[in-house]
Amino acid sequence: MSGKINRRDFLKVVGVSAIGAAAAGTGHIRAMDGDHGTSTQEGGMDWQTMNEHHQMGIQTFLDNIGKDPIFWRPPMEYTMDGDVKVFDLVVSQIDWETEPGKVFPAFAYNGIVPGPEIRVTEGDRVRINVTNELPDQSTAVHWHGLIVPNNMDGVPFITQPPIDPGMTFTYEFTVRNFGSHMYHSHHNSAEQTTRGLLGAFVVDPLDKSREPEVDGDYTLILNDSALGFTLNGKSFPYTQPIVANLGDRIRIRYMNEGLMIHPMHLHGMPQMVIAKDGFYLPVPYMCDTLNIAPGERYDVVVDCTEPGVWAFHCHILSHAESRDGMFGMVTALVVNE
Ligand SMILES: [Cu+2]
Structure with missing residues (x-):
């Protein structure tokens, strides 16, 4: 390469x-002019x-x-349950290197920042099990850009309880709109998202004529x-x-x-x-x-x-x-x- x-x-x-x-x-x-010596x-x-x-x-x-x-995230692996694509996301606290030796206390989906890229096709049914292994913060996942039922929107106290440490919340919906979307924390998000709880959710269209x-x-x-x-x-x-x-x-x-x-x-x-x-x-x-x-x-x-x-x-x-x-x-x- x-x-x-x-x-x-x-x-x-x-x-x-x-x-x-x-x-x-x-x-x-x-x-061009003046002093171009080695002065500090x-x-x-x-x-x-x-x-x-x-x-x-x-x-x-x-x-x-x-x-x-x-670096270019490969699509996340999933299992099939009938015709449902099942993804597992584990939220944990990790040390993340943005470059060798530059280590930040970070939050991660499945151990990497950004999290793995979820890639599906318009019309797919998806189930996403989110397990919170953070030691001292609850969390939730918002499917940014996706048109989902209200109770799947991932905003604590508006559409669901927060996912407390040690708990799992299961999201399930049919993917209705294609395009380049995202998933991220919607709980204490200025901290959680910028510390690493973010990822791509790419939906390929059924009609490829404009792709x-x-x-x-x-x-x-x-x-x-x-x-x-x-x-x-x-x-x-x-x-x-x-x-x-x-x-x-x-x-x-x-x-x-x-x-x-x-x-x-x-x-x-x-x-x-x-x-x-x-x-x-x-x-x-x-x-x-x-x-x-x-x-x-x-x-x-x-x-x-x-x-x-x-x-x-x-x-x-x-x-x-x-x-x-x-x-x-x-x-x-x-x-x-
Ligand atoms: Cu910039």
Whole structure:
């Protein structure tokens, strides 16, 4: 998967080789004015050190490609009971690494943040057994975007009692509407959801006539606050890129489970927005930066017409880059020739 990307090509694309050449005194980046010596800037880091930190992050990202097999969550396994698809979700407290050595006390569905992706087809009957193994918090699960009976909506004291520690609550409903949806805690949710009780609930339509034919289908869950700025539970440089071949058409399903807006900017190629909150748009539209607010889902299609490694990040820059280099909500689209 990463075989076609080498360091030289990657650095060429992101421009680090030019910075390196300039540092060696052979490049064509010239000082425009004033003092460009090695004096320490505000923040206690000289520019050479800043370059090194940035370059190290990029190298770590490159070296880590393909090393997180569940970054793009595989569909969750289920069992059949008659014609009912039965899923089991266990809520527990774990230590979650958004990057090696950066460990947060987190909450998880089935031990991972985000939880496993539930993927079914419009019209399916589903049963989801939710067992709460948190030591000291009750919880509940809301099926965000799905049209369900009121008593399955997952809001404690409105539609059900909370699921106390040690208890199991069973949700069962027929999946009536397709699209890119989510599931998450709806109890103490500012804490529980941002600490990890979130996941994708993707429903394929029965009528595929408006579905784009794609070479790859990627769910990208945005989160912030309790675990920092993450994409699918990881922070750059430990996020994974989307790897495509020239000419591929890919689909990205953005889901924002955080507390902040995140305008996701893809370099190199436009994004065609085809659906909002699971509903097809009457007319798709093109953009290069797509703002995704908490609770929103957007489906986009990208035609991979431009070879190279293209930066792909939240454009609230403080969610993506610091003096120490890129961090948080940054990944890449790799288009192999
Ligand atoms: Cu952001």
